[in-house]
């Protein structure tokens with residue numbers, strides 16, 4: 001079985017574009033890391049949680065949404081658009097932690113999937129990212145990918161050590177970084193209560 005087949009059969013993920021074996025291996029390891037984390041939060045249901053909330057996901061390498069986002073941002077970006085499609089920066093393997101990057105993007109899909117609204121939560125709000133930011137003392141408004149720190153008190157903001165403090169850039173990014181750092185290096189979280197919040201609101205509240 002190829003890695004792409006495995007991603008499809010185990011996780012319900014679809015791959016489009018010129019992914020090589022290294023790209024696919026990173027996707028698979030990120031999936032396994034997140035499954036293990038989900039399993040630790042809700043023993044016995046890690047795999048079913050992944051299938052319920054992170055399937056289907058469609059991965060692309062580059063593509064028009066990624067090109068447009070990169071042009072607007074002025075640097076290489078990955079983007080989730082509209083809800084369940086991840087358009088990866090074709091150079092994502094050169095990032096400091098490519099698996100962290102994949103889990104970060106999956107968090108945006110999760111934000112969309114866990115929202116009850118029709119419009120994508122990672123853009124317009126209404127998902128768990130808004131709730132986490134309120135829990136941290138902020139008030140999410142406006143476009144969720146560019147709305148700043150949302151008034152979150154400094155004590156709950158991200159340190160520079162956590163990926164340059166990227167999670168302070170917007171409410172959707174706060175949530176995506178919260179999940180990714182919880183999986184890969186919880187010491188970088190602004191507060192360890194974030195893991196408890198994710199457990200109660202993302203992994204246990206929904207099955």
Ligand SMILES: [Zn+2]
Pocket residue numbers: 104105108172173176
């Ligand atoms: Zn993001």
